[in-house]
Amino acid sequence: MMEQENRTSFPKVWQPADLSEAWRLKHMLGDAAVYTAGTTYLRTQWEAEGAAPPGHFIDLCSTGLLAGIELKDGELLTIGALTTLASCRSSALLVNHVPVLMEAVRAIAAPSVRNLATIGGNVASTFGDALPALLVYEAQLVWYDGKLLQVEPLADWLAGLRHAAANHAAKDNRILKEIRIPIASDSDVDSGMRLEMYKKIGRREAFTPSLVSVAMTGRIHQDGLLSGFRIALGGGGAIAQRLKEVESLLQHANYTQPLLGTIYDMIVENAELQGDLFASALYKKQTAANLILSALWRAAGQAGMH
Amino acid sequence: MLLNRETSGKRWRTRPDGEEKVTGKLVYLTDMSASGMLFGNVLRSAFAHARIIKLCTDKAMALPGVHAVLTFEDIPGLNGFGIAKPNQPVFCEDRVRYVGDAVAAVAADSEELADQALKLIEVEYEALPVIDDPEQALAEDAMLLHPEGNLLHRAEYRRGDTAAAFDDCVHIVEETYFTPRQMHTYMETEGGLFIPGENGRITVYSATQHGLMDRLQLSRITGLPESDIRVISSPIGGSFGGKDELNVQPYGVLLALRTGRPVKLHNSRKESVRAGIKRHPMKITMKTGVNREGKLLAHQVRIVADTGAYATLGAEVLNFALEHAVSGYRFENVEAQGYSVYTNNGVSGEFRGFGGNQAIFALEGQMDRLAELLGMDPWTFRALNLRQIGDPGPLGQRIAQTDGAKQVWEVLAQSPLWMERSGPSGETHEPWIRTGIGAALAMHGAGLGFGIPDPGAGRLALAADGKIEAIFGYEEFGQGLIATLEQMLIEQFGFATEDLRIVIGDTDVVPDSGSSTASRATSMMWTALRNMRPAFTKLLVEKAAALTGTPYEQLELGAGGIRNKAGVLLLTFEQLASAAGEPLAVKTEFHYPVTPDKRVGAHFLYTYAAVAVKVEVNTLTGRVKVVDQYHAVAAGPVVNPQGFLGQIEGGSGMALGFTLSEDAFMNSGRYGVNNLDTYLIPTVTDLNGSVTVVPIETLPEGDIYGPRGVGEIGSVALAPAITSAVHHAVGKRIAKLPIEPHLLQEAPFAQKKEVSGA
Structure with missing residues (x-):
């Protein structure tokens, strides 16, 4: 009896049977409730100074619908939001089709955390280290809004977050159901050497919060021609971002040393990375630039450019 | 000889408390x-x-x-x-x-x-008003945190005429070193x-x-x-x-x-x-000078330790730091001052290494910088000035003499890792990964030091159920004390594992053995067993002789009970215990050996370590990775090979965190990190480089103090070895820990560089 009474101060855990019920609960409870899955990131917030957990947890795992990785028609990779990072890490589909994402997942947290943490949670946290990788694959998010499923490009959602953060906009009650990644068709695959890179830099070698994370895909051709570059940054509390200006500069440019210098300056100038208690903004920007350019340099070397 | 499972043979024993700990079954x-x-x-x-x-x-x-x-x-x-x-x-x-x-x-x-x-x-x-900096606390107009003021303790040591000696120096290095608020x-x-x-x-x-x-x-x-x-x-x-x-x-x-x-x-x-308490953040300013030949002439030290709000062992830690800031080398003229200062920061106190880690980081940094000014190999420079057997202790006090400093110096000089340094520099795959090899040396005092009660005691008993009980007032906190005590009982007395019952950690039954700190427990258990062995043997064997009618001279203690000289078991311990009808017990009480010279805190027993490391500095990120470590440790005979190796590896792992990632920094008296998601200790990935440990077991003839403890020595010399290796790799001197990556970061692709290069 005593036990019952004592537990009243614990949050109430709701286990909705489906997405619709989960959404209704959130709509009803508002800020007093939080959607949960692995709860690994949320928990670190509640243990931090001053932040108490909300009174209600809406456990999305009970909806039973949202895990698993599939390749549909050879052209669309879908990852259920409740797929754990550990499952992602052992997925042949990810290795074969989205190696940059695989590398990102490998660099997140530690085994015990990855057994609980979900890819959906990594996205929904708004600054998970998978986000730059998803950005370079032009991933789309499938949301449930209480009535319908909506498909939204990840880049648009992130742009919205940036805008919302600036305007203190109301929080999103939608539920992330799935991540979709369009897979490049075979015709693109023949020309040139593919460059795929993901790096996360933290304050130790593993199980570390990131200071900066960088993802890049592109092609480098025999004659030094560069094409199809997509580059994204994130980590360290920054909202993940594509470096579109750098990408345009690289498009159909030829690999040269001076080009690297131009890009370096461009990244250091334009990257939206903020300093924190552990590293300055400049350090993060220089690190990002160095990682991107060293990967380019390495690939150029493999292509016989130097 | 290299210390590992293979070279230890049968002496490599599974820890008695190991399985329960690694499987999580142990009830703490x-x-x-x-x-x-x-x-x-x-x-x-x-x-x-x-x-x-x-x-x-x-x-x-x-x-x-x-x-x-x-x-x-x-x-x-x-x-x-x-x-x-x-x-x-x-x-x-x-x-x-x-x-x-x-x-x-x-x-x-x-x-x-x-x-x-x-x-x-x-x-x-x-x-x-929050006083969050010791220098601020020492200012004349600072608000007093305690009735007696903001200075918990001042320590001082002088010999010779430092000011005059600096005039004779050809090279002088002055540097201020900073160390972090490390958490246990x-x-x-x-x-x-x-x-x-x-x-x-x-x-x-x-x-x-x-x-x-x-x-x-x-x-x-x-x-x-x-x-x-x-x-x-x-x-x-x-x-x-x-x-x-x-x-x-x-x-x-x-x-x-x-x-x-x-x-x-x-x-x-x-x-x-x-x-909780933390390691004292220290600011250590050193000014050290040499003559043209590289002989150390003058050494000036100022230590300011942030001891936080209350005393605990702040004064003792400062004494230790001061002693070790002037240790290891033959300084002719020394002037050292230390201040342990109250602030409104977290309380600082005892932590593995006890102030030695901070002092040795600064001292060894000075040695490297001086060698560079002299254009000398840093290890050769150290040899020129290294303390010799017969030299007094760092504070001029008499100490138990060993040749440890020279021994560890020589073993390291001949190590494959150090030899690699003078060989051709290794190619790395990528131009921005630079490797370097560095080394450092330390002496480290054990025991609480002169003037502080430092008792030792133990009891051995044949309990009523036939178990041999070894009863000590020490604690098992993961260091392997139970395993080490068990191994000593087996090797010195011939008992079997199953004959033994180790009794510790209960004030109702244990004698006043003193604390399990200051690398002292192993030495004290060894001495206690040595003291008790003749009497305990006599007690049991005499009783057995009376019971069996076999002459005393033909009996001895062995596995399972009393055996004759041919090894035949004549009486089990259980039989002996029940026949005796009363507990057969002996005890010993003594004091930790201390110097006869009256200098509070000065030590008498010292161990020595020399450490070489190889690092990779990634200049794209400024991050340092330690890829190889070599530890030469002179601490007398190895009592428990697995425990010894564990202590050196474990101590060095903590020192790696101290050097590369750990700092419970504070702003205006509040912690900037509150949990292990931001306070980052090394993981297995950070520690995956190889670690070689070479114990030097010889002691001078007539040494009566036996094995020295190694609980701390593995943690004191790694930081300066790493910063030395970083300098070897990229030519930059580090004076503040943990190393800040931005200081080592370069911009190989930056346009400006291209322009200036063209």
Whole structure:
């Protein structure tokens, strides 16, 4: 009896049977409730100074619908939001089709955390280290809004977050159901050497919060021609971002040393990375630039450019 | 010879407490519970520095399920604790001096109710200016944190005429070194179970490194005679110096006595960070000069240690740092001053290495810088000035002589890793990964030092059930003390593992063996067994001779019982015990060996280590990776090979964190990191480089002190070896730990560089 009474101060855990019920609960409870899955990131917030957990947890795992990785028609990779990072890490589909994402997942947290943490949670946290990788694959998010499923490009959602953060906009009650990644068709695959890179830099070698994370895909051709570059940054509390200006500069440019210098300056100038208690903004920007350019340099070397 | 499983042969034994620990089956004291148990919690200060204007516990007390709310008014005895100087209030009365200061404590039916009750305690504070820097605290107009001022302790040592000697120097290096506020980061946070017994007695199940000291301190606080307090303290999930001082015990005891019910307290990690002690951050300025030939002429040292709000062992740590800042080399003229300063930061105290880590980082940094000015190989430069057998100790005191300094120097000089340094520089795959090799040397004192009570004692008994009991007042906090004691009993007496029962960590039964600190327990157990062996052997064998009718001279102790010289078992220990009808026991009491020279804190026994490391510096990120380590350690005979290796590897792992990632930094008296998601200790990935350990076991003929402890020596010389290797790799000198990557970062692709290069 005593036990019952004592537990009243614990949050109430709701286990909705489906997405619709989960959404209704959130709509009803508002800020007093939080959607949960692995709860690994949320928990670190509640243990931090001053932040108490909300009174209600809406456990999305009970909806039973949202895990698993599939390749549909050879052209669309879908990852259920409740797929754990550990499952992602052992997925042949990810290795074969989205190696940059695989590398990102490998660099997140530690085994015990990855057994609980979900890819959906990594996205929904708004600054998970998978986000730059998803950005370079032009991933789309499938949301449930209480009535319908909506498909939204990840880049648009992130742009919205940036805008919302600036305007203190109301929080999103939608539920992330799935991540979709369009897979490049075979015709693109023949020309040139593919460059795929993901790096996360933290304050130790593993199980570390990131200071900066960088993802890049592109092609480098025999004659030094560069094409199809997509580059994204994130980590360290920054909202993940594509470096579109750098990408345009690289498009159909030829690999040269001076080009690297131009890009370096461009990244250091334009990257939206903020300093924190552990590293300055400049350090993060220089690190990002160095990682991107060293990967380019390495690939150029493999292509016989130097 | 290399120390590992293969070279140790049969001496490599599985730890008796290993399986339960790695499988998680072991019940630690904080895992225990008792029926009718209440949950305790402590209200800590909302400010780093403030006056308490009002304190009201009525609402908390009125909450159903709350059984006690205690404040300063509820302390029967002394409102203070601290091993050396008990000036930390159990409960603050009118002033708080750091964010870990306790204001009140509650006991309730559940953890949640206890939390809720804390929130109902009304405290009105008046904020006071926060002194968060020791130099600021030493300023003349600084507000006084304690009646006696802001200086806990000043230490000084001089010999020769330093000022004049600097005039004769050809090269002088002056540098200021900074070291971080490192956290012990034991896996088991502070906690325990406190059970009131009959006749007013109380049993404390809570970790410590010195049960009898806890008993003494708790007696002062409660007013109970020491004999009414029983402290049970092992097993412990890590300590590293951090649990030597009292933490939750005063609250547990006071709450249990007040409610008459068992009370459990267990700090969350956040609470542990907030209230627990840390390694002293130190600012060490050194000015050191040499003549043209490279001989050290003058050495000036100024140490400023941030000791935080209260004393604990701050003075002793400073003494140790000062002693080691002038150690290892033949300095003709020395002038060293140290200040241990109160601030409103977290309390600093005992931590593996005890001030040596900070001092050696600075000292070895000086050696490297001087060698560079002289254009000499840094290791050759050290040899020119290294202390020799027969030299006095660092403070001019007489010490137990060994040739350890020269031995570790020579072994390292011939190590494959150090030889690699003078070979062709290794190619790396990528131009921005640069490798470097560096080395450092340290001597490290053991025992508490001159002028501090440092007892040793032990008992051996044949118990009624036939077990051989070895009874010591030491603690097992993961260092392998039980394994080491067992191995000594087996190797020295011929007992079998199953004959033995190790009894530690219970103040009702153990003798006053002193603390399990200061690399002292192994030495003391060894000495105790050596003292007791003749008498214990005689006692058992005489009894056996009488019982069996076999002449005494033909009998000896062996596995399972008393054997004849041919090895035949004549009488089991069980038979002997039951025939004897009374416990057969011997005991020994002695003092840790000390120098005859009257210098408080000066040491007598020293160990030596030389460490070489290879690092990779990634100049894209400025991050440093240690890929190879070589440790030469002169600490006398290896008692327990696995334990020895574990201590050196473990100590070096902590030192790697101290060098590369760990700092519980504070801003205005508040921690910038509250948990292990931001306070980053090394992981297995950070420690995946190879580690080679080479013990040097020889001692001078006639040495009576035997094996020296190695609990700390593995942690003191790694940091300067790493920074030396970083310099070798990229040509930059590091004076502040942990290393800040931005200092080592380069911009190989930057346009500006291309332009200037063209």
